[in-house]
Amino acid sequence: xxxxxxxTKTLIGKAIRRREDPRLITGTATYVEDIKMPGMxxxxxxxxxxxxxxxxxxxxxxxxxxxxxxxxxxxxxVSNVGPVPCGASLPGLRVPHHTILATDRVYYAGHPVAVxxxxxxxxxxxxxxxxxxxxxxxxxxxxxxxALEPGAPAVHPEWPDxxxxxxxxxxxxxxxxxxxxDVIVKQRILSQRLIPTPMETRGVVAEWRxxxxxxxxxxxxxxxxxxxxxxxxxxxxxxxxxxxVAPEVxxxxxxxxxxxxxxxxxxxxxxxxxxxxxxxxxRRENYLATIHGRGHVDDYELAATRDGxxxxxxxxxxxxxxxxxxLLTPAIPTLSVLMMPGLYRTQNICxxxxxxxxxxxxxxxYRGAGRPEATHGIERMVDIxxxxxxxxxxxxxxxxxVQPSEFPFPTATGLIYDSGDYAxxxxxxxxxxxxxxxxxxxxxxxxxxxxxxxGMSTYGEICAFGPSPATPAGGWESAxxxxxxxxxxxxxxxxxxxGQGEETTFAQIAADELGVxxxxxxxxxxxxxxxxxxxxxxGSRATAVGGTAVYFALQxxxxxxxxxxxxxxxxxxxxxxxxxxxxxKTGASKSVQEIAAASYRAMQLPPNTEPGMVSTHFWEPxxxxxxxxxxxxxxxxxRDTGAVKxxxxxxxxxxxxxxxxxxxxxxxxxxxxxxxxxxxxxxxVYDENGQLxxxxxxxxxxxxxxxxxxxxxxxxxxPTPVNPLGVKGVGEAGTIGCSPAxxxxxxxxxxxxxxxxxxxxxxxxxxxxLIRSAQ
Amino acid sequence: xxxxxxxxxxxxxxxxxxxxxLIHYLREVVGLTGPHIGCETSLCGACTIELNGKAVxxxxxxxxxxxxxxxxxxxxxxxxxxxxxxxxxFWNEHGLQCGFCTPGMxxxxxxxxxxxxxxxxxxxxxxxxxxxxRCTGYQHIVNAVKAAAKAVGA
Ligand code: FES
Ligand code: FES
Numbered sequence: 012x013x014x015x016x017x018x019t020k021t022l023i024g025k026a027i028r029r030r031e032d033p034r035l036i037t038g039t040a041t042y043v044e045d046i047k048m049p050g051m052x053x054x055x056x057x058x059x060x061x062x063x064x065x066x067x068x069x070x071x072x073x074x075x076x077x078x079x080x081x082x083x084x085x086x087x088x089v090s091n092v093g094p095v096p097c098g099a100s101l102p103g104l105r106v107p108h109h110t111i112l113a114t115d116r117v118y119y120a121g122h123p124v125a126v127x128x129x130x131x132x133x134x135x136x137x138x139x140x141x142x143x144x145x146x147x148x149x150x151x152x153x154x155x156x157x158a159l160e161p162g163a164p165a166v167h168p169e170w171p172d173x174x175x176x177x178x179x180x181x182x183x184x185x186x187x188x189x190x191x192x193d194v195i196v197k198q199r200i201l202s203q204r205l206i207p208t209p210m211e212t213r214g215v216v217a218e219w220r221x222x223x224x225x226x227x228x229x230x231x232x233x234x235x236x237x238x239x240x241x242x243x244x245x246x247x248x249x250x251x252x253x254x255x256v257a258p259e260v261x262x263x264x265x266x267x268x269x270x271x272x273x274x275x276x277x278x279x280x281x282x283x284x285x286x287x288x289x290x291x292x293x294r295r296e297n298y299l300a301t302i303h304g305r306g307h308v309d310d311y312e313l314a315a316t317r318d319g320x321x322x323x324x325x326x327x328x329x330x331x332x333x334x335x336x337x338l339l340t341p342a343i344p345t346l347s348v349l350m351m352p353g354l355y356r357t358q359n360i361c362x363x364x365x366x367x368x369x370x371x372x373x374x375x376x377y378r379g380a381g382r383p384e385a386t387h388g389i390e391r392m393v394d395i396x397x398x399x400x401x402x403x404x405x406x407x408x409x410x411x412x413v414q415p416s417e418f419p420f421p422t423a424t425g426l427i428y429d430s431g432d433y434a435x436x437x438x439x440x441x442x443x444x445x446x447x448x449x450x451x452x453x454x455x456x457x458x459x460x461x462x463x464x465x466g467m468s469t470y471g472e473i474c475a476f477g478p479s480p481a482t483p484a485g486g487w488e489s490a491x492x493x494x495x496x497x498x499x500x501x502x503x504x505x506x507x508x509x510g511q512g513e514e515t516t517f518a519q520i521a522a523d524e525l526g527v528x529x530x531x532x533x534x535x536x537x538x539x540x541x542x543x544x545x546x547x548x549x550g551s552r553a554t555a556v557g558g559t560a561v562y563f564a565l566q567x568x569x570x571x572x573x574x575x576x577x578x579x580x581x582x583x584x585x586x587x588x589x590x591x592x593x594x595x596k597t598g599a600s601k602s603v604q605e606i607a608a609a610s611y612r613a614m615q616l617p618p619n620t621e622p623g624m625v626s627t628h629f630w631e632p633x634x635x636x637x638x639x640x641x642x643x644x645x646x647x648x649x650r651d652t653g654a655v656k657x658x659x660x661x662x663x664x665x666x667x668x669x670x671x672x673x674x675x676x677x678x679x680x681x682x683x684x685x686x687x688x689x690x691x692x693x694x695x696v697y698d699e700n701g702q703l704x705x706x707x708x709x710x711x712x713x714x715x716x717x718x719x720x721x722x723x724x725x726x727x728x729x730p731t732p733v734n735p736l737g738v739k740g741v742g743e744a745g746t747i748g749c750s751p752a753x754x755x756x757x758x759x760x761x762x763x764x765x766x767x768x769x770x771x772x773x774x775x776x777x778x779x780x781l782i783r784s785a786q
Numbered sequence: 787x788x789x790x791x792x793x794x795x796x797x798x799x800x801x802x803x804x805x806x807x808l809i810h811y812l813r814e815v816v817g818l819t820g821p822h823i824g825c826e827t828s829l830c831g832a833c834t835i836e837l838n839g840k841a842v843x844x845x846x847x848x849x850x851x852x853x854x855x856x857x858x859x860x861x862x863x864x865x866x867x868x869x870x871x872x873x874x875x876f877w878n879e880h881g882l883q884c885g886f887c888t889p890g891m892x893x894x895x896x897x898x899x900x901x902x903x904x905x906x907x908x909x910x911x912x913x914x915x916x917x918x919x920r921c922t923g924y925q926h927i928v929n930a931v932k933a934a935a936k937a938v939g940a
Contacts, residue, residue, distance in 0.1 A: 028877050028878055028880065029877070029880065031885075032876070032877045032882065032885075033877070034885075035882055035885030035888050036860075036869070036873045036876050036877055036882065036885075036888055036889075036892060037820070037860065037861065037863075037864060037869075037873065038818070038819055038820020038821070038859065038860035038861045038889045039819060039820070039861070040819070040885055041819065042819075042822070042886065044813075044822075044823065045819040047817075132810075133803070133805070133806075208920055209884070209886070209920055210822075210824045210830060210832060210884070210886040210887045210918060210919065210920050210921075211822070211824070211884065211886040212824070259884075259885065260884065261822070261884045261885065261886030262883070262884040262886060262920050262921055264920070291823075293826060294824065294825040294826065294827065294829075294830075509884055510883035510884030510885070510921050511883070512883070673880045674880065676880075676926075677880050677883055677921075677922060677926055680922055680923030680924075680925045680926065681883060681920075681921045681922055681923045682923075683923055684920075684922070684923030684924070685920075707825075707827060707829070708825050708827065708829035708830060708918070709827070709829055713918055713920065715914070715915050715917075715918060715924075716910070716911040716912075716914040716915065716917075716919075716924040716927070716928070717908075717911040717912050717914075717915055719911075719923055719924050719925070721907075721925065722923065722925055745923075
């Protein structure tokens with residue numbers, strides 16, 4: 012019988028435009044704020060204006076009596092709701108009890124104290140101002156270094172030393188390495204607090220269906236399933252009666268990889284008022300009450316031989332945790348320790364972390380989460396060492412790289428690097444800029460008194476989180492692939508993307524594997540009522556882990572297609588290619604569509620085979636993946652203003668196989684933008700009273716279009732053996748590789764003035780002062 | 787107060803509170819989902835619309851100030867089921883990731899091209915100064931504006 016022949020498909024590796032875009036470019040996508048329900052109410056959260064204070068009393072009567080207000084709840088009302096969870100565990104970790112609303116004390120400016128619910132958002136906002144709180148203002152501490160000083164105000168009175176934990180890791184013989192070193196270099200390096208700033212703030216809509224005892228929770232989250240498990244626990248709901256939907260999510264960058272007080276709070280409110288309720292965070296609230304990132308004070312020491320071989324690394328991290336542990340807060344700096352050796356071979360390391368409470372909003376995962384700090388540290392230190400030894404920064408790196416023959420490579424911190432050729436991206440970057448020539452240009456420029464710098468970083472990162480034993484929740488990801496009776500393919504992924512384009516990349520995988528048209532594939536995600544349990548999108552894991560789950564589900568289906576195909580073709584020797592199951596003897600064939608229809612019609616079944624064409628796979632990765640690369644930055648400093656101009660930005664990234672170059676390049680660009688933001692512009696500043704000075708977009712310098720250089724993005728390709736797709740992950744690479752390259756470049760520019768190190772952000776004011784003081 | 791506004795070719799007459807922001811009018815009263823709110827303080831540009839031919843941030847205006855105006859939002863750009871060249875270019879050039887800034891970015895980009903059909907990279911970047919994107923690093927957006935300029939010019 013004649014069959015429709017589908018064309019040979021090779022979508023993998025093609026720069027096809029995204030399938031999620033039509034709704035986004037026409038303004039018809041549904042973000043949380045776009046959800047409307049009959050009878051919907053609006054909530055506004057009342058927050059502490061103080062970083063540390065006792066609540067003497069709260070008077071809600073005026074607010075409650077305003078027309079249109081239906082309820083006001085305070086900490087006492089929500090005492091039955093479980094605490095905001097911390098998923099990380101460390102030996103001896105002190106975990107403050109984190110209620111969803113403060114009861115008698117607040118610990119940071121922005122701390123939720125009450126919630127006002129009204130029929131209209133303007134009324135709710137007015138009524139929030141009517142809530143009267145009698146405060147006893149206490150002394151606050153916002154600086155983690157000061158918080159460790161004796162006599163500092165105690166963030167949590169029960170722990171006067173402000174320490175949440177001490178962490179120690181050691182490997183090899185560090186003392187010997189330092190005792191025998193020809194040279195030791197030391198430097199304190201800061202990775203400042205940053206505010207993630209997704210363009211969509213957080214938001215929640217909660218709908219209680221009393222008759223079913225079921226709660227629908229729409230939240231701008233990266234982890235709908237994990238959120239469901241935890242909010243169910245907090246609210247004492249049966250998990251199968253809580254449906255969490257992550258609708259269109261307007262960016263996350265880690266800050267929506269969390270469980271927030273407001274998510275449980277809105278569930279509580281909806282249940283109490285028996286009406287749908289919506290809460291949308293304002294930008295001001297987003298800055299005050301959504302997690303921040305970084306917040307490191309790092310003391311580094313590097314031991315080396317005279318010819319530049321790194322023989323040992325010591326690191327002490329002071330981690331600013333903020334007032335509480337959010338979902339992963341204390342775990343983030345441990346990722347910095349894991350990656351502290353970078354791409355280098357040394358086996359002698361010693362690391363200490365002290366986790367410090369401050370009267371600030373908690374820090375947690377922000378794009379890169381611990382790895383940008385580690386990369387920034389080691390890549391700065393390698394440059395400082397190179398300067399000390401008067402070696403070329405490229406040469407010293409090439410001398411210390413793990414070699415291609417050494418994989419799988421066990422690191423001093425207990426990881427197994429999967430695969431790589433670490434010199435390759437560096438050499439490529441050097442070629443792209445014609446390095447030797449560029450150095451000559453620089454020498455010329457210097458003669459003319461110009462401040463031109465060339466800086467590089469060679470980064471490695473840990474991605475594709477991760478094997479389950481090494482992660483706080485499961486580290487696997489799930490996929491269901493269904494071929495419907497009509498032959499259309501539906502992919503349900505547990506990874507819940509929010510801008511990364513998996514509706515496209517996963518469709519590419521499915522279309523290629525099945526040999527069907529990509530337009531016949533639909534990727535569904537983000538709804539716990541539709542999608543089997545999953546973990547989520549973070550840690551550059553969605554494609555490497557979630558995509559692999561899709562791949563394996565497809566392998567199951569292919570086997571089943573062949574079984575049904577053999578039956579229909581009455582053959583025992585069939586192959587599946589280009590969407591056709593072909594009898595190898597006669598050349599007769601049946602299409603995947605025909606076979607799917609037959610599998611549901613089930614007139615005949617192959618032996619030991621069920622009807623239907625559905626497969627679910629939970630894929631557990633055997634290891635992390637370790638993308639790497641080299642970023643090279645050419646800068647020039649304006650002597651009069653201190654402004655840094657990036658003349659060239661070259662990014663050579665190795666993220667393994669590339670499924671869609673358009674999307675990968677987009678991830679690199681976006682990552683670099685956040686790295687440039689950290690290197691040059693951004694910093695969350697609290698004053699000594701714990702007031703957030705950079706509390707709005709006016710004061711917090713998210714890079715704008717004219718503040719970004721042109722990025723020349725290139726790649727080397729080293730597939731990972733960890734998954735069959737060979738992909739390593741690329742979501743965070745740009746950010747991780749960027750900041751040290753920019754700082755190294757600026758330090759190089761200023762090195763004729765004797766500058767050895769600069770902390771971020773390298774604002775014109777800071778650079779100008781450095782130039783002045785050198786003159 | 788009663789206002790009458792022409793939005794995407796359709797007339798709307800509504801009674802509104804004088805303090806109602808235009809963005810809230812468009813989203814809550816008219817029921818649009820294209821213009822977004824990223825700050826409410828005229829810093830992010832997610833709420834950018836076209837009012838009497840000029841790109842404005844609809845969070846910086848009261849609805850009553852728009853009385854009698856002609857408004858185009860992202861929803862009104864595509865004509866007869868055909869995307870506007872700027873929309874098409876954003877799609878082709880991967881000028882968006884999470885898409886939250888996109889409606890505002892597209893409206894601002896259209897305005898750049900309305901004023902200057904052949905902008906340089908620098909002119910594009912300066913023209914987009916009022917619009918923040920946290921996802922793309924802007925490069926693909928710059929490419930999209932260039933591509934749209936070409937498509938319109940062709
Ligand atoms: S919401 Fe109008 S500029 Fe941000
Ligand atoms: S695409 Fe996400 S903010 Fe621009």
